Amino acid sequence: MTLDQIKPGSHCRIKKLSIGNKLGQRLMAMGVYSGIRVKVLRNAPLEDPMELELDGYCMSLRHDEARFVEVEVL
Numbered sequence: 018m019t020l021d022q023i024k025p026g027s028h029c030r031i032k033k034l035s036i037g038n039k040l041g042q043r044l045m046a047m048g049v050y051s052g053i054r055v056k057v058l059r060n061a062p063l064e065d066p067m068e069l070e071l072d073g074y075c076m077s078l079r080h081d082e083a084r085f086v087e088v089e090v091l
Contacts, residue, residue: 018090021067021083023057029088030054036085048072049086 023029031053034041044050048071058068058075066077 018088019084020055020057020069020078020086020088021080023055023088023090025057025059025067028054028056028091030091032087032089034085035087040082040085044078044082044086047076048074049078054091055088 018029020029020031031049031051033051034044034049036044053071056070058070060067064080066079067083068075068077
């Protein structure tokens with residue numbers, strides 16, 4: 018399952034990033050890495066972007082970026 022498929026209010030844990038270019042490096046620099054817990058807070062009115070809580074801070078991520086993040090639902 019990928020992060021873009023998780024519904025608001027749900028918790029998950031990142032399994033791996035399925036991307037290795039600059040986007041993957043940028044996501045890792047923002048704290049998106051394997052093993053971290055994520056809560057999906059909400060989707061914007063037109064679905065994009067999604068607001069996430071990672072390790073105590075909030076960030077937004079577009080769905081086309083979130084589809085490269087493999088997760089397991091908690």
